[in-house]
Amino acid sequence: MPMRLSDYIEDFIRESLKENNGIFEFNRNLMASNMNCVPSQISYVIATRFNNDNGYMVTSRRGGKGSIEIRQLFSGENEQLELIEHLLQNLPGSLSEHDLSVYLDNLGMLELLDDKQQSLCRAVMSDGSLAAVAPEERKNLRADMLKNLLAELAKEYNDF
Structure with missing residues (x-):
């Protein structure tokens, strides 16, 4: 079964979180451009798979160089x-x-x-x-x- 775009975006974000000790900051529009999708697709993945209920804190910074930061709430031994x-x-x-x-x-x-x-x-x-x-x-x-x-x-x- 081919991987859906939302699964690919999720995998990319999870891998980036692993590589950056549970914190990943990025520009939504730039990521969408790099992944050949619309920014709302990135927003959908964040809203459904990286929300507080699933152990993540998402912070948005508005403005010209706006960014999104995803932070794992739990890491470590337990x-x-x-x-x-x-x-x-x-x-x-x-x-x-x-x-x-x-x-x-x-x-x-x-x-x-x-x-x-x-x-x-x-x-x-x-x-x-x-x-x-x-x-x-x-x-x-x-x-x-x-x-x-x-x-x-x-x-x-x-x-x-």
């Missing part, structure tokens, strides 16, 4: 456990399938879940699997399921 606890505290009460997918992608990028585990979670928490549940309740159930998954991951990291 990074995974701190991030899991942060996600648990900030997870919304309902999640669409798309929202779930973004969370699972982030858990994968942080090496908390491998590809197979992510696929299994997507399958188990999909609308198809939750068909017996009323449509308005599926999002709530999906959020509860992800909270249980995160709590189980936290237990694993507490054991180390």
Whole structure:
């Protein structure tokens, strides 16, 4: 399956964060130009994959030489456990399938879940699997399921 542009942008930002000790500052328009996309595509990736809920702080500086700074909130020895606890505290009460997918992608990028585990979670928490549940309740159930998954991951990291 070919890589989507948003995945490519995300990978670039994550790699830049790794190379710069968890801080990456850039000009959105310049990045968009270098990646042959519109600036709103960069904004979309930042808003959906690098927000506070996912363990990042994003700061924008306006003006002629405006820039965006992305800073990882957690790094160091207990990074995974701190991030899991942060996600648990900030997870919304309902999640669409798309929202779930973004969370699972982030858990994968942080090496908390491998590809197979992510696929299994997507399958188990999909609308198809939750068909017996009323449509308005599926999002709530999906959020509860992800909270249980995160709590189980936290237990694993507490054991180390």
